[in-house]
Amino acid sequence: xxxxxxxxxxxxxxxxxxxxxxxxxxxxxxxxxxxxxxxxxxxxxxxxxxxxxxxxxxxxxxxxxxxxxxxxxxxxxxxxxxxxxxxxxxxxxxxxxxxxxxxxxxxxxxxxxxxxxxxxxxxxxxxxxxxxxxxxxxxxxxxxxxxxxxxxxxxxxxxxxxxxxxxxxxxxxxxxxxxxxxxxxxxxxxxxxxxxxxxxxxxxxxxxxxxxxxxxxxxxxxxxxxxxxxxxxxxxxxxxxxxxxxxxxxxxxxxxxxxxxxxxxxxxxxxxxxxxxxxxxxxxxxxxxxxxxxxxxxxxxxxxxxxxxxxxxxxxxxxxxxxxxxxxxxxxxxxxxxxxxxxxxxxxxxxxxxxxxxxxxxxxxxxxxxxxxxxxxxxxxxxxxxxx
Amino acid sequence: xxxxxxxxxxxxxxxxxxxxxxxxxxxxxxxxxxxxxxxxxxxxxxxxxxxxxxxxxxxxxxxxxxxxxxxxxxxxxxxxxxxxxxxxxxxxxxxxxxxxxxxxxxxxxxxxxxxxxxxxxxxxxxxxxxxxxxxxxxxxxxxxxxxxxxxxxxxxxxxxxxxxxxxxxxxxxxxxxxxxxx
Numbered sequence: 071x072x073x074x075x076x077x078x079x080x081x082x083x084x085x086x087x088x089x090x091x092x093x094x095x096x097x098x099x100x101x102x103x104x105x106x107x108x109x110x111x112x113x114x115x116x117x118x119x120x121x122x123x124x125x126x127x128x129x130x131x132x133x134x135x136x137x138x139x140x141x142x143x144x145x146x147x148x149x150x151x152x153x154x155x156x157x158x159x160x161x162x163x164x165x166x167x168x169x170x171x172x173x174x175x176x177x178x179x180x181x182x183x184x185x186x187x188x189x190x191x192x193x194x195x196x197x198x199x200x201x202x203x204x205x206x207x208x209x210x211x212x213x214x215x216x217x218x219x220x221x222x223x224x225x226x227x228x229x230x231x232x233x234x235x236x237x238x239x240x241x242x243x244x245x246x247x248x249x250x251x252x253x254x255x256x257x258x259x260x261x262x263x264x265x266x267x268x269x270x271x272x273x274x275x276x277x278x279x280x281x282x283x284x285x286x287x288x289x290x291x292x293x294x295x296x297x298x299x300x301x302x303x304x305x306x307x308x309x310x311x312x313x314x315x316x317x318x319x320x321x322x323x324x325x326x327x328x329x330x331x332x333x334x335x336x337x338x339x340x341x342x343x344x345x346x347x348x349x350x351x352x353x354x355x356x357x358x359x360x361x362x363x364x365x366x367x368x369x370x371x372x373x374x375x376x377x378x379x380x381x382x383x384x385x386x387x388x389x390x391x392x393x394x395x396x397x398x399x400x401x402x403x404x405x406x407x408x409x410x411x412x413x414x415x416x417x418x419x420x421x422x423x424x425x426x427x428x429x430x431x432x433x434x435x436x437x438x439x440x441x442x443x444x445x446x447x448x449x450x451x452x453x454x455x456x457x458x
Numbered sequence: 459x460x461x462x463x464x465x466x467x468x469x470x471x472x473x474x475x476x477x478x479x480x481x482x483x484x485x486x487x488x489x490x491x492x493x494x495x496x497x498x499x500x501x502x503x504x505x506x507x508x509x510x511x512x513x514x515x516x517x518x519x520x521x522x523x524x525x526x527x528x529x530x531x532x533x534x535x536x537x538x539x540x541x542x543x544x545x546x547x548x549x550x551x552x553x554x555x556x557x558x559x560x561x562x563x564x565x566x567x568x569x570x571x572x573x574x575x576x577x578x579x580x581x582x583x584x585x586x587x588x589x590x591x592x593x594x595x596x597x598x599x600x601x602x603x604x605x606x607x608x609x610x611x612x613x614x615x616x617x618x619x620x621x622x623x624x625x626x627x628x629x630x631x632x633x634x635x636x637x638x639x640x
Contacts, residue, residue, distance in 0.1 A: 233528075
């Protein structure tokens with residue numbers, strides 16, 4: 071390298087200084103991009119392979135849920151809540167039903183409570199499987215997807231027998247659940263979780279312990295404790311940053327206060343606390359905790375009715391309420407305002423995925439494009455819930 | 459060439475920058491060993507699947523899956539048992555059920571459904587736009603005579619949207635009664 075007037079020059083003698091600066095390249099990741107998990111458009115400005123800026127653009131899956139809910143009776147809203155987070159539909163329904171039941175003051179039968187808990191935890195497992203499987207595809211590891219989809223299909227088959235649909239169940243109703251669960255199904259769930267606990271170790275050693283994967287995920291997309299707090303992150307993203315906060319434990323609803331389970335947090339085993347690998351590991355550990363909860367529910371399930379007393383023509387008393395539950399992806403809140411009529415006056419949904427997407431502009435700068443894919447995958451968003 | 463190669467520190471905030479330790483020869487060797495051994499472990503699992511595990515997929519057009527009995531697929535209304543109460547249309551969250559009925563003539567012979575409910579209205583139109591239907595099942599739960607049911611029939615793709623509109627009074631659709639109703 072030579073120099074002219076003491077200034078550094080490039081290969082052909084031209085001065086290399088601030089004057090020669092390559093422009094930033096604007097690139098659209100999405101809306102049709104397999105790594106954005108739905109119709110999310112991320113407008114990124116790249117300096118060669120490094121992301122300088124990332125702006126998420128939302129609204130491609132906006133279905134006007136909140137406005138629509140104002141014209142529907144309370145029972146008719148349940149199928150619409152399914153369609154927000156279509157991978158965790160049971161949890162969405164449960165959150166909505168809890169909100170309305172709290173306003174009505176309905177007593178839920180014990181059997182229905184147990185069935186709801188079993189369903190929600192099975193759904194959590196299924197949702198985390200979709201996360202881990204598609205995350206593998208994003209990072210170039212295809213085989214895990216196939217194994218996890220096979221396991222998930224068993225859960226969906228159970229749900230189909232119970233509710234009648236594979237993904238959009240409309241199973242948890244105001245006051246209880248639609249159909250009763252048979253002893254045969256309970257036995258199959260018990261057998262399924264026994265097998266799953268063994269298989270989870272295999273899947274983790276196949277995917278999570280792989281050195282190539284660790285190299286790609288450790289120290290990438292670090293969400294520090296402070297960032298997580300400031301953005302209001304919830305669920306596995308918050309717990310991946312090392313904060314012990316789980317609504318099932320800290321603000322129990324349903325029968326969670328009677329059940330014994332641990333809250334998993336990221337420990338920074340392979341890199342820093344709060345990196346992509348930690349968020350992956352928190353979810354995998356949560357599957358084990360869910361299995362623990364399901365086992366306790368299977369032991370404790372009682373005989374009895376499955377529907378509480380709910381009037382046929384449903385009118386919710388005047389007032390407002392905010393109810394939040396722990397969904398597979400984080401905290402889901404329903405703010406219901408009622409004027410005493412047959413339809414809600416206002417139904418506002420607080421979604422965790424929306425919060426997590428808004429962290430992207432803070433996380434992306436300075437990352438490689440390939441690492442940005444890993445980061446988007448690790449916060450596990452479902453665009454149906456983001457846009458609603 | 460420091461001016462041309464982009465520098466991460468231009469863009470990244472200080473929290474996200476992690477200083478990695480320097481690579482020594484020993485570490486380099488261990489990295490390679492880790493990569494090979496963990497990949498081999500994964501390949502063992504894949505290998506086991508090739509040899510020992512039966513395929514779980516079904517080859518669709520040749521092998522058809524039997525859905526569970528309460529699976530919610532194509533709707534069927536048995537119009538002979540329908541009393542035109544309009545409860546299904548009221549319960550439908552997407553308003554895809556269209557019913558027209560007129561009062562039955564007093565001199566006309568008295569009709570009853572299979573479970574003994576008298577039919578007081580003549581059904582003139584019973585159409586469901588299956589393209590709009592969201593298969594939530596709310597209409598079937600409110601039906602007092604159990605005439606509106608979900609069947610387990612799932613192969614009914616069409617080329618146009620208008621073909622998804624089922625007029626349940628039409629002869630060909632009435633004939634489904636003996637074919638698919640569970």
